Amino acid sequence: MKKEFILEFENVTKYYGNDLVFSNVNLKIKKGDVIALTGKNGCGKSTLLKCINRLENINDGIIKFKGIDISEISMVELRQKIGMVFQDYNLFEHLTVLDNLIIGLIEIKKYSREESIRKALNILKKVDLIEKKDKYPDELSGGQKQRVAIARTLLMKTDIILLDEPTSALDKEMKDSVLKLIKEIVDEDMTLIIVSHEDEFIKNVSDQIYVLKNNCMEMK
Ligand SMILES: Nc1ncnc2c1ncn2[C@@H]1O[C@H](COP(=O)(O)OP(=O)(O)OP(=O)(O)O)[C@@H](O)[C@H]1O
Ligand SMILES: [Mg+2]
Incomplete structure (x- = not known):
C-alpha cells in the first residue's frame, strides 16, 4: 500500500504535568516537504519536535511515521529514520568533533570505524570544518558547533530531519553559512521540519x- 504521508499528527495533545503545551495538533507531511514552525518563546516548538522522535511522550492523539504509530517503533529504529538538530547543539563535550560524528554511525548505523571515519571526514570538508576534526566542542564557536551538529545529523541519512532554531545563537556571518547549508539540504529533497524565526529564509x-x-497549531 502506498503511504502518502511520511509524518502525521492526529489530534496530538501534550502536557507537562498539569500544564498544557499544545492540544489537538493535526499535521500531514509528505516526503520532501519542508515545514517551518514558528511561535513565541515557550509556546512549545521544541517540545513538539521532541515528541516526533519520542524524546517526549504525548498525552493524547497519535503521531504516525509512514503510517505507523511511532509508539510502536523502537527507539533505535526511530533514531535511524528521524534525526534532530537541537537548539543547544547537544554535542558530546568529552568527544572530539570527529568522534561526535562517528558515534552514531558506529552505534546506530552499525558501520565499521573505518567506514564511519571516511564518511565523517567527507562531510567535515563539506561544512568547512576539516581542520577542527580533533578539537572538542568547547573549542568551537557557536556557528561551528551548529555546523557539526547539522553534519552529524546529515550523516545518519535519516528520512526526516528536525532542526530546532539552527541559527538563533549566531552572528550574521555564521547565520549565513548555516542557512546556506540548510538550503543545500532543502535542495536535496529532504523532508525537513525547521523551527525558525528567520522569516525571510x-x-x-x-x-x-x-x-x-x-x-494550538495554525497555518500561516
Ligand atoms: N522538561 C520540561 N518539563 C516541564 N516543562 C517544560 C519542559 N520543557 C519545556 N517545558 C515548558 O513547556 C513550555 C514549552 O517549552 P518549549 O521549550 O517547547 O518552548 P519553545 O517554543 O521551544 O521555546 P523557545 O522559543 O524559547 O525555544 C514552556 O513553558 C517550558 O517552560
Ligand atoms: Mg525551543
Missing part, C-alpha cells in the same frame, strides 16, 4: 509555515 524554503499559538 523560511518563506523562501518552506512549503508550509505553521504557528504554535495559544496551545
